[in-house]
Amino acid sequence: MSALDLTSRDLAAAVRRGDITPAAIVAETLARAAERNPAINAICHMNPDFEAEADRVTQRLSAGENLPLAGVPMLIKDNIWVKGLRVSQGSRLFADHIAPEDAESVRRLRNAGAMILGIATCSEFGCKGATNSPHHGITRNPIDLTLGPGGSSGGSVAAVAAGIVPLALGTDAGGSSRRPPAHTGLCGMKPTYDLIPYGPSFPEPVWGISVICPIARNMGDIALAMEVMAGVHATAPDTLSIAASPDFGTGQVVEPDVARNFSEAMQAIGQAGITVQSAQIDWGGIKGHDILPLQFTGLANAYGHVWRDTPDIFDPMIAKQIETGLSLTGVDVAAAHQTSYRMRSVLRGALDRYGIIATPTTPCPAWPAELSAPETIAGQPAGPRDHAAFTPQVNHAGVPALSLPCGVDGNGLPLGLQLIAPAGQDGALIGAAQLLESLLKDIA
Known part of the structure; x- marks a missing residue:
């Protein structure tokens, strides 16, 4: 069995025991990404520092640190900041944006020994239930390449479903990290609001509803990610x-x-x-649909001034949402x-x-x-x-x-x-x- 086919918990345990090195995991992950990503378009930006992250995990283990996610490769959705990486919200408007710092969730994952492979595709501003945009193109479902994985966290789920990484981060403001896992045979969790700090990040179209979400092949890995990011541990029910x-x-x-x-x-x-x-x-x-004016006016507030001057820069569906938002009272x-x-x-x-x-x-x-x-x-x-x-x-x-x-x-x-x-x-x-x-x- 390939190391990448293990659960995240088992993979990290194997790294801590010395059965496999972070460097070997990096090499295997890069090979899988090169082989499998072209067909599905799940990764929009690779981390040029990925191999160096393996060296840092190795050094930390040698120093005696206990790393729950030691050597686990991960992808982060394209609206969550990862310091030094190009994070664009799936929008041509932010094509050259470099995240100035890690989101708190990413910081906690890195502190636990996770290695960031890169950035996963999403729909523009995370405001569409499919993962396709003029900026990153169409992301496809590994189960059937004629289909999509849903959205907006489609890149994260497609990469996990394709076996490129065992764990990924998405966001969820209306089901974006539950519906795509359902379409790809995965697990996805939307935590209680604000249990995991959302930022630092871009402005949200609708404040008060979006959350950071783990996506994995099984609930054991969801549980591990929630332990790391939120300090939450699974409790077995006495009765259910x-x-x-x-x-x-x-x-x-x-x-x-x-x-x-x-x-x-x-x-x-x-x-x-x-x-x-x-x-x-x-x-x-x-x-x-009664709540959609919140999204439309949120987008109009954030990007309406750009839409007035350059409407063609946006995904046509997002442009329509902005236009509608500007017309609402x-x-x-x-x-x-x-x-x-x-x-x-x-x-x-x-x-x-x-x-x-x-x-x-x-x-x-x-x-x-x-x-x-x-x-x-x-x-x-x-x-x-x-x-x-x-x-x-x-x-x-x-x-x-x-x-x-x-x-x-x-x-x-x-x-x-x-x-x-x-x-x-x-x-x-x-x-x-x-x-x-x-x-x-x-x-x-």
């Missing part, structure tokens, strides 16, 4: 109850295979002796803030009643890479955010959630199960997910 919601109370149609998959997952969990009940969630007429923004608050109240109330809530991560599998969203879901015309119907509520509530691999559809495409927990219950959520992970392996 899951509240199931096939459409999260939204009325969103889902592909028949997604509905079947979710039902089978709940049956498997129940047959394992875990209590499964039905979750009744009443959003009071709230629709997912203060009343529109106030209404969107009220909707955000109501989302928070409804979901937190439901979590107080039920504990952990389960939904499909997405209502559909991955779609063609050239498209920003699927054209249909369950045979019905799909809106631009229908594929994201079950995730942004979590961000506005500030609570933790994650996506677990949950079998495949009839075409062999990966599907995901989303688990949502009350605020601050990240360790309990990870523990529950680790328990369920093995139960879901046999879902068709």
Whole structure:
């Protein structure tokens, strides 16, 4: 078995024992990136200091340091600062931006012995549910190169799914590190808001909802990353109850295979002796698109002046969002803030009643890479955010959630199960997910 096929925890343990050197891992990682990245376009900037990072890890181990991520190669999403590297938010506007310092999450990973291979592609400003942009082009899904991995953390998930690195960082302001893992057979976790410091970083289009997220092949590596970045440890549940919601109370149609998959997952969990009940969630007429004015006006505030002079510099979809944001009124923004608050109240109330809530991560599998969203879901015309119907509520509530691999559809495409927990219950959520992970392996 290749070292890169080990879990991050096992790889770091092998390095600490001296079974493999950081330099050997660097050589193997560079070879895999050269072989596999051209087909998927997951890495937009390589770290020229990567080999030197191996030397530093070796020196620190020789000095007796205990490094939980010793020699683990990682990629960082293109909107998270990595000191000295080109970080552009997927935008031609920031094509020459060099990060002046590490984001706190990156600093903590490096302190734990992680080695940064480079920067992973994302959609422009992280504001599109697919990973394609005029700046970096199209990122493709390793499961099927005709499809995309979703977005906006598509580069991070594509690289992990392709086996280039075992662990990566993404961000999540509406599901960007849960939906892409669901489309690629990975695990992705959105922590409680502000549990992991977000910056130093670029200005966010919508303050108060975006978080730093680990992406990995298994929950053990998610747990390790959360230990390092947040000091959170998984707690095994004494008893576990899951509240199931096939459409999260939204009325969103889902592909028949997604509905079947979710039902089978709940049956498997129940047959394992875990209590499964039905979750009744009443959003009071709230629709997912009701909060979009916050993103549109946030982009307009940050980049509207540039759009007026050079609209062609932006991804056309982002340019449209900026243009829309400039046309909205203060009343529109106030209404969107009220909707955000109501989302928070409804979901937190439901979590107080039920504990952990389960939904499909997405209502559909991955779609063609050239498209920003699927054209249909369950045979019905799909809106631009229908594929994201079950995730942004979590961000506005500030609570933790994650996506677990949950079998495949009839075409062999990966599907995901989303688990949502009350605020601050990240360790309990990870523990529950680790328990369920093995139960879901046999879902068709």
